[in-house]
Amino acid sequence: xxxxxxxxxxxxxxxxxxxxxxxxxxxxxxxxxxxxxxxxxxxxxxxxxxxxxxxxxxxxxxxxxxxxxxxxxxxxxxxxxxxxxxxxxxxxxxxxxxxxxxxxxxxxxxxxxxxxxxxxxxxxxxxxxxxxxxxxxxxxxxxxxxxxxxxxxxxxxxxxxxxxxxxxxxxxxxxxxxxxxxxxxxxxxxxxxxxxxxxxxxxxxxxxxxxxxxxxxxxxxxxxxxxxxxxxxxxxxxxxxxxxxxxxxxxxxxxxxxxxxxxxxxxxxxxxxxxxxxxxxxxxxxxxxxxxxxxxxxxxxxxxxxx
Amino acid sequence: xxxxxxxxxxxxxxxxxxxxxxxxxxxxxxxxxxxxxxxxxxxxxxxxxxxxxxxxxxxxxxxxxxxxxxxxxxxxxxxxxxxxxxxxxxxxxxxxxxxxxxxxxxxxxxxxxxxxxxxxxxxxxxxxxxxxxxxxxxxxxxxxxxxxxxxxxxxxxxxxxxxxxxxxxxxxxxxxxxxxxxxxxxxxxxxxxxxxxxxxxxxxxxxxxxxxxxxxxxxxxxxxxxxxxxxxxxxxxxxxxxxxxxxxxxxxxxxxxxxxxxxxxxxxxxxxxxxxxxxxxxxxxxxxxxxxxxxxxxxxxxxxxxxxxxxxxxxxxxxxxxxxxxxxxxxxxxxxxxxxxxxxxxxxxxxxxxxxxxxxxxxxxxxxxxxxxxxxxxxxxxxxxxxxxxxxxxxxx
Numbered sequence: 001x002x003x004x005x006x007x008x009x010x011x012x013x014x015x016x017x018x019x020x021x022x023x024x025x026x027x028x029x030x031x032x033x034x035x036x037x038x039x040x041x042x043x044x045x046x047x048x049x050x051x052x053x054x055x056x057x058x059x060x061x062x063x064x065x066x067x068x069x070x071x072x073x074x075x076x077x078x079x080x081x082x083x084x085x086x087x088x089x090x091x092x093x094x095x096x097x098x099x100x101x102x103x104x105x106x107x108x109x110x111x112x113x114x115x116x117x118x119x120x121x122x123x124x125x126x127x128x129x130x131x132x133x134x135x136x137x138x139x140x141x142x143x144x145x146x147x148x149x150x151x152x153x154x155x156x157x158x159x160x161x162x163x164x165x166x167x168x169x170x171x172x173x174x175x176x177x178x179x180x181x182x183x184x185x186x187x188x189x190x191x192x193x194x195x196x197x198x199x200x201x202x203x204x205x206x207x208x209x210x211x212x213x214x215x216x217x218x219x220x221x222x223x224x225x226x227x228x229x230x231x232x233x234x235x236x237x238x239x240x241x242x243x244x245x246x247x248x249x250x251x252x253x254x255x256x257x258x259x260x261x262x263x264x265x266x267x268x269x270x271x272x273x274x275x276x277x278x279x280x281x282x283x284x285x286x287x288x289x290x291x292x293x294x295x296x297x298x299x300x301x302x303x304x305x306x307x
Numbered sequence: 308x309x310x311x312x313x314x315x316x317x318x319x320x321x322x323x324x325x326x327x328x329x330x331x332x333x334x335x336x337x338x339x340x341x342x343x344x345x346x347x348x349x350x351x352x353x354x355x356x357x358x359x360x361x362x363x364x365x366x367x368x369x370x371x372x373x374x375x376x377x378x379x380x381x382x383x384x385x386x387x388x389x390x391x392x393x394x395x396x397x398x399x400x401x402x403x404x405x406x407x408x409x410x411x412x413x414x415x416x417x418x419x420x421x422x423x424x425x426x427x428x429x430x431x432x433x434x435x436x437x438x439x440x441x442x443x444x445x446x447x448x449x450x451x452x453x454x455x456x457x458x459x460x461x462x463x464x465x466x467x468x469x470x471x472x473x474x475x476x477x478x479x480x481x482x483x484x485x486x487x488x489x490x491x492x493x494x495x496x497x498x499x500x501x502x503x504x505x506x507x508x509x510x511x512x513x514x515x516x517x518x519x520x521x522x523x524x525x526x527x528x529x530x531x532x533x534x535x536x537x538x539x540x541x542x543x544x545x546x547x548x549x550x551x552x553x554x555x556x557x558x559x560x561x562x563x564x565x566x567x568x569x570x571x572x573x574x575x576x577x578x579x580x581x582x583x584x585x586x587x588x589x590x591x592x593x594x595x596x597x598x599x600x601x602x603x604x605x606x607x608x609x610x611x612x613x614x615x616x617x618x619x620x621x622x623x624x625x626x627x628x629x630x631x632x633x634x635x636x637x638x639x640x641x642x643x644x645x646x647x648x649x650x651x652x653x654x655x656x657x658x659x660x661x662x663x664x665x666x667x668x669x670x671x672x673x674x675x676x677x678x679x680x681x682x683x684x685x686x687x688x689x690x691x692x693x694x695x696x697x698x699x700x701x702x703x704x
Contacts, residue, residue, distance in 0.1 A: 044460050046594075103646060108460050109371045110645050113601055116594055117641035124634040241471040241590065244464045279479025286472040290465055297457045 012274055014153055020270030022159035022228070025166040027262040029224055030239050031246040032169055033217035036177075038244070039252040040190050041210055043101060044112040047119035048243065049236030051215045053126060054092060055085035055222025056231035060130075063137030063226075075140040078223075082165075085223035086216045093215025097208045105207075119237065126233040134230030143227055158227035165224045169217060174255055176213075186210050190253060245289050251299025261300060265289060321526065321609075325519075328609050332515045342504035349511040349579040351619035352518055356572025358600040358611040359518075359525055360565030365597070366605035367529055368561045369541030370458065373593050374466030375569045377473045378441040380588030382570025384477075384484070385437035386577040388427040390493040392420075410492070415482030424483075430497060437574050438567055445566035449559035458544075467590060474589030489584025490577075501578065514575045521568050522608045528564065529608075537561055598637075602644050604653025614652050 004012070030052065037045045062081040066074050096118060104111040139158060146156040177183035188196040189203045189210075197203050222236065229235070246265055250257030265285060272281035292300070336348055357375045365371045397407040405418045412420070426432045448469070452462060477484045485491070494502050501510065528534055539547045540554050548554045577583045586592060596615075603614015618637075626633040648654045 038460075042460070044463070100642070100646070107649075109365075109463065110649065112371070112460070112463060113598065114642055114645045116598070117638040117645070120641075121635050121638035124631060124638070128631055241468050245468055248461060248464055277479055279475050283472050283476045283479065286468055286475070290468055290472070293461070293465055294451045294455050294457065297455050297461055 011153075013271065016271045016274050017267065018149075018153060018155055018159075019273075020267040021163060022156075023270055024263050024266035025159065025163035026221075026225070026228075026239070027242060027246050027266050028166040028170060028259060029162065029221035030218070030236075030243040031250075031258050031262050032166075032173055033214040033221065034243050034247050035250070035252075035255060035258040036173070036186075036217065037211055037214035038247050039254070039258070040186055041207060042108060042190075042252070043105070043211065044108065044115065044244075045101075045211075045214070046112055046116035046240065047096070047122060048115075048215075048218055049234075049238070049240045050119045050122040050126075051089045051093060051218035052222040052225065052236030052239070053231065053233065054122070055089050055219030056226050056235060057126060057130060057135075057222075058085040058088045058219065059223040059226045060135050060137045060231055067138070074138075075142060078140060078143075081226075082220055082223045085219040087219075089219025089222070090212045090216035094208060094212035096215070097211040101211060102204065102207060123233045123237065130231075130233070132233060134232040134235075136230040137226055139227050161227055162224045165220065169220060170255070170259060173217070177255060182209075241286075245286070245293075248293055249289050249299060251301040254299065254301040257299055257301030324609050325522065328522075328613060329515075329519055332518070333512070337508065337511070342507040345511050346507045346579055347623060348616065348620065349507075349514045350576055351616050352511075352514050352612075353572045353576035353579065354596060354599060354619060355518055355612040355615040356521060356575070357569040357596045358603060358615040359522055359608045360568035360572075361597060361600040362605055362608050362611045363525055363529060363537075363561050363568075364565040365600065366607075366611075367534065367537050367541065368558060370558060370562065371463045371597065372466045372562070372565070373463050373590070373597060374468075374470040374473075375565065375596050376470045376588045376590070376593035377466075378445065378566040378569035379573040379576070379592065379596075380473060380477075380583070380585075381441045381444065382437045382573030383577040383583035383587055384490065384573075385427070385433055385440065385570075386574035387490040387493070387583040388424060389430060389433040390496060390577070390581075391490050392424065392428050393495055393497070394493040409485075409490070411485045411488070411490075412482055417482050421483055437570050441566040441570035442563050445563040446559060449562040450555075453555040453558045453562075467593070470588065470590050470593045474585040477585040477588060485584075487585060489582055489587075491582040491584075493581060496578065501581070507579075510575075510578055514579065517571055517575065518612065521571065522612060525564070525568070525608050528561075533557060533560070598641050601649075602640060602651050604651035606650060607653035610651055610653025610656070617652070 030048075033051070034045065034048050037043050037048070059078075059081040062084055063074075063077050066077040066080075096115075100114055100118065101111060104114060143158050143161055146154045147160070148154055175183075177186065185196070185201050185206050188199075188201060189206045193203055196206075218236070222231075225231070225235065242265070246262045247258055249265065250259070250261035268288070269281050269285045272284055275281075276284070332352070337345060340348065357379055360378075361372070361375060391409045395407060395409045400406045400408070400410065400413070403410065403413040405413055408417060408420050426436070448466075452465060457465060477489075478487045480486070494500060500506060529537070536547065536552055536557050540552075540557055544554055573583070573587070576587065599615040599618055600611045602618055603612065604610025618640075622633060622637070625636065629636075644651055650657070
């Protein structure tokens with residue numbers, strides 16, 4: 001590889017690998033909510049990015065409130081912000097499902113259009129309230145700076161934080177889906193709606209809560225995002241395609257697949273970025289993922305579900 | 308009045324609608340607007356090409372492509388590359404460090420024209436390329452996707468990613484493609500100044516003519532046997548497959564037709580807007596085009612073309628007056644269309660026509676209507692208006 005020695009390659013790999021890890025956290029956080037909404041329910045939520053933005057703005061508002069009313073407690077605003085972001089996104093998602101999405105379950109492609117319209121409206125509302133320019137909250141001191149791993153390698157605290165949140169959320173979702181009664185109801189609704197209804201599961205209610213939970217997770221992702229970049233009205237929308245690809249590549253309805261594909265896409269992109277330009281790395285990754293989806297339309301990890 | 312109604316109920320209905328649409332584009336609009344606005348309308352008509360492609364691909368074929376911008380862009384870039392090369396003569400670019408290549412290449416320290424730009428010096432090659440390249444790309448992706456039975460929402464996501472990949476690629480390869488600014492700053496087509504008012508009229512008429520040709524061609528395909536098979540594939544793919552049809556071939560064919568229509572639209576856009584940029588390729592435009600098609604009517608070529616023109620014209624006026632409200636209004640229109648009348652404007656027209664036939668039509672017009680009952684989902688005057696409205700407007704999957 002073009003004039004690099006082996007040890008240089010190893011350092012580059014490690015550096016880009018660490019950068020890839022933080023991208024992995026971002027992808028995973030984004031994809032978790034979608035893995036539930038698209039993976040479990042088969043609903044294409046084009047407004048998913050806007051729920052992330054909603055969470056970011058909620059966090060920004062909380063930070064601003066703390067700054068002006070309780071400056072002494074500023075370092076501790078984050079837990080409050082995360083909970084609030086979740087609740088706001090959950091609530092809006094709940095209303096969206098009740099008012100719109102549930103009427104369109106029989107027409108999945110129309111859901112796509114309708115949620116895109118909702119995303120458009122949300123973006124414009126954000127723009128009217130917070131302006132088109134990016135806003136950002138000051139990170140609390142324990143999130144600033146970075147940890148030195150070796151002479152060449154640094155890991156910024158905010159990246160580490162995002163990754164920790166991503167992993168924590170994944171564990172919580174896994175427990176909810178596979179170890180809790182709620183998850184059993186969700187999975188049975190996915191696998192056989194009529195039968196689930198017959199054994200007394202209120203599938204309409206399950207749908208509503210599942211959709212809202214997915215949106216809530218996007219809200220948490222948005223909250224975590226404020227530590228790594230400024231929030232603009234279109235902040236979430238730009239990750240939409242990546243997120244969909246992560247979920248499709250991993251195989252809908254497979255949480256393990258989502259984690260694995262988020263990891264591989266993030267690492268591939270980040271390592272390629274060093275050797276070719278960032279945009280070409282992105283294009284190449286997209287094309288490879290599209291190629292894999294063509295070869296395996298059902299995704300890498302799949303559950304056998306009776307259609 | 309009764310005569311018109313009788314004709315509207317009969318077989319010649321589509322021809323009448325086409326005639327009205329053609330008269331609107333060819334006579335009314337050129338009389339009502341000056342060259343500047345006509346040029347804007349021409350750009351919107353360029354989008355109508357994509358909308359009618361989507362009617363065939365999505366409305367009739369059930370394949371929702373969120374990547375039509377890719378083909379629109381291929382056509383537009385092919386046309387713009389030719390025009391840019393014509394504008395970049397060594398005399399006109401004498402100030403550059405390498406005269407004779409497009410200005411953005413010079414800014415990006417390119418010293419020679421890339422080999423794949425060379426053929427675009429020829430107008431006939433450009434015309435062939437802007438039809439054949441999109442068709443070939445559509446064939447390759449259609450073949451790969453449909454043979455692997457990628458359909459429904461997965462098809463939508465893959466085409467969406469294609470649009471994203473293409474626009475990122477164009478932005479990234481600034482020296483070869485003009486980057487985020489796109490290809491701009493050209494004035495002549497084969498030595499003919501396209502910036503003058505008379506040229507605007509001529510190009511507008513060419514655009515309308517091509518659009519009408521595409522609509523007639525599309526209607527011909529849809530009403531042929533192939534069109535019937537296509538509808539069957541949309542509604543019951545496996546049953547058609549078991550009947551011995553090669554389902555994929557029909558899908559690939561329609562996807563290619565839609566791609567070629569989009570490319571023609573892209574070329575007309577580049578010619579009238581006198582620029583092409585990655586935002587004409589990416590996700591934003593691709594999804595917007597689907598929206599225009601849905602609002603106009605996803606089952607009607609004329610409806611979709613009219614819808615594209617109407618919405619974009621409304622946007623032109625309203626987004627100036629209420630820049631913030633327009634986006635919200637646009638979203639709300641889309642929501643109402645999706646929820647309440649999925650057949651779009653074309654569905655509203657059908658409802659109005661049937662209402663008029665019931666209340667003002669003579670016995671003859673009813674006879675004509677009954678003769679073509681197979682084409683209509685309506686029928687039954689005994690039902691209440693609302694029941695029928697609901698069935699006509701929303702009675703689809």
